[in-house]
Amino acid sequence: MLKHEHNDDFLLQQKKVLGDLEIVETKLKNKVCDELLKVCWCTLWNVTDETESNCIRLMNQQGMYLILDCFNGFSDKGELLRNMMDLMANIAEVQKLWQNLMNEEYVTVFTIFLESKKDGIEVRYNAAGVLSHLLSDGEEAWRVESPNRDEVIWRIVQAIQRWPLESQRNINYRSFGPILNLVRCFRSHASQYWAVWALCNLTKVYPDKYIKLLKEEGGLEILRKVMRDPRPITAIQELAKQVIDRVQMPVEASEEIND
Template sequence: LTTLILFDVPDLYRTIDSIITLTELRFLDLSQSSRDTGLYPRPVTALHKLVTNLKQLTCLDISSTNLAAQPSPKDWPVRPDMHKPLDFIGLFNCENASHFGEIPAKHISGDANEDQVIMALQMYKDRAGLLQSVLNESYQLYRFGNSNPLVRHTEALHLVLNAMQNHLEDSTLQIAGSASLFYIIRKVAMNRDTKKRVVSALLSGMETHMEEQVMVRNCCLSLCQFEIPQEILFDYSRLAILLVTVLQHHNADNLTQRIVVFLLNSMACHVEGDQKVQVGSFGAIEMILDQIRRKLATNMCDDVMEVGWSFLWNITDETPVNCERFLKADGLLLFHKCFDAFRNERELVRNMMGLIGNIAEVDGLRSQLMNDDYVKIFSALLDLVEDSIEISYNSAGVLAHMVSDGEEAWSGLTVQREQVMASVVKVGWNWILF
């Protein structure tokens, strides 16, 4: 017998005397997923027996055991006839053993440096329990660094991706992998195929573990490092559905809300109308309106509200079906309430009026703006030109569209059409365009 793998077999301390009779062993694996099952009553004696009796040994894995407890130069019972080191020794999760300076092995899995962590990722790729601990160590390494420069980010990236793809159903491992991934991808110049692999791994992890808030947040934060929408177009619909689902499941987590609304807004920019219609069909407009209502209920105008209105502006641009979705979801009433509450928030008002401008461009929907309250709001905003003419310009555009529908369309309003026309013309002359 040349190979003996006893990974995760408990109470191996009882079998040491039997193992050392297998004198032809070259590969011996005594590693454990947890230190709880890897405790030896007399660890130094047990290790001494192994290395002095198994003279053909080239690979020894004692990860997650105490066999190398309290290492010092004299603790390594090197055989008197050992002229060359082991090819491999596994010392991951062995307290400080992997930090020892004179380990008699060419390759070491451990947590002392980047090479050891990379080796651990390679060796334990099929062992979920141990691999999760290695991924946690990878996260610590690539987040906080090491005394030596880190140079193997690309290898680490592909190993972490393999781990996540091969253990998709393991939520704890997925969380550890996604956290590690976030810090690794910052340092890798990824080609197109690698970017697709990363995005796919993140979406699969989020899709499978939607209830895990930390997992969802990790994935969304990592997605923010990509060029949106360009680098996610290959899986555009899937991401849109997932982001809407996240808003449904995690609406109490403000940070996740902010990230998701930001991502949705980025997805709504610079894409064709068909893709905007897709996003609208997944319920994104209604979900964003719900987020805005929650903020309004707490009288809070924050990033979620501002970017939420920006998303609605972008998703309705030249997309009448999305304008209709907004109107059917009582969006105009929410516009009115938000304006009443936050009329001095310039960025918010700018975003809201951009959206109203999109509705005003749709002939079949413009009649829903024919309301004295709305016309008074639009007219009041004509004079808002202190920092920029954008709000004034959008308001003038909305009113110009409404005026173009003729006198009959204004018959139910108390505001005079001629008065509105005069105001639009007057403000236009006052704009400083150069």
Template sequence: MSLCSEYILQDIPFDKYSAATLVINWLRSHEDPTLQRMAVAVISILVAKLSTEETAQLGKDVFIMKQLLAIVQQKAMAGVVDSTMKFALSALWNLTDEMPTAARNFIECQGLELYEEVLESYYAEPSIQQKVLGLLNNIAEVEVLQANLMQEDLVEHILSLLQDSQLEQGVRYFAGGTLAQLVSRPEAWTLDDELRSSILKQLHASIKTWTQLDREMVSYRSFRPFRPLLQTQQPSAVQLWAVWAIHLVCIQNSKKHNRLLWPY
């Protein structure tokens, strides 16, 4: 309860990796909903503040992946949207950000099947949709894991989100990012070629309608995932999404993100 303080979590210096590990271990033997909500909130905030090395180490722990997915599944089965579910989705998103091992663990823990269900059942919840699509973006960035997303129903559903002008732009942004990664490697594309052509056409058309957002929507660990999308041989729609994304994050938090171009 002491840790569940915005002032402590945001401003007080302490060993956040050790704290996150302690709270995760605490979850192993406690199921009280109120305390669970607080623990998941603490984990979500702490994971976002860890170094790349610390996040990679934490992402290797299959237990935390299973625990967070179990919370998402529990909430999804009940059809509820609350802070516990949102914090769990945020933690999973951050754990898999440029973390191939964690992304693989997510898939092996049947996370992809669960997220497909959540993506469909929470169509009217943009805050849920963005977090789910954000993690799918993380998976799509890992070349060896892209095959797991090559499911026609899933890809067509993500395309429908991209095309729906009634949805929040953030949802369409992440839908576009996932699709841009998948179509950027024609040699790895295993679905119908007409579907790929349709995605490229719709992606370009959708991005042209986007307007500048007045709030920070996403933070990147680095801009390394954009690099393959900017190669000269890439279709213009893929390049356009990458350039739009870089522009977005740079103007929203220029002090932080300008120093990320380009880390190797």
């Protein structure tokens, strides 16, 4: 559910976004990657979380160009990349911005990041998430010739197969809405695979928080529908079954496993 902003909040948010982007632009001109730059991207990540207006505002202020410049200029800075990819994950949840992201340069960067070794799996996970949202728009909406849609799908699947399900996460979901939308996406098995893997990982590593959230948002029935449908690939079916079994497991058995 996206947040609504009052007029005063709107103006404050606008000033904050513009102010942080100006700082980022100055840091890039001076080729300086310091704590302030990391804080700016972290702040932009926070103000765009489930806030469509700020995501649009950032895109309208040429924020993507600054993101790409930071990716290219400071590609060895793991924490910085993570903050920016967390921000990109927020932007990619806004459907009306998908065509803005359907750009060869952007898609190429996200595809390259599927192989990133920086900061655990977070950069890879978010890169796959951004691409999964774009792929979910359907074959007719894919406008990038290279990498083409089939290649991106293949590379996402290959990447996910290498991720340990026990991976610890530096992430905090308040809603599974965007992920559950991808669980229902049968026209891109890579998108569906990413979403079901995310639910399996989060309910396995952080069961106390995310099993409850999944139940509250109707995720169990959505996963059951995936299990009953013949279209998903075997890996998706297996992950969905793991989540369903975990959610239905008696509390006592769950506690024994976690011990």
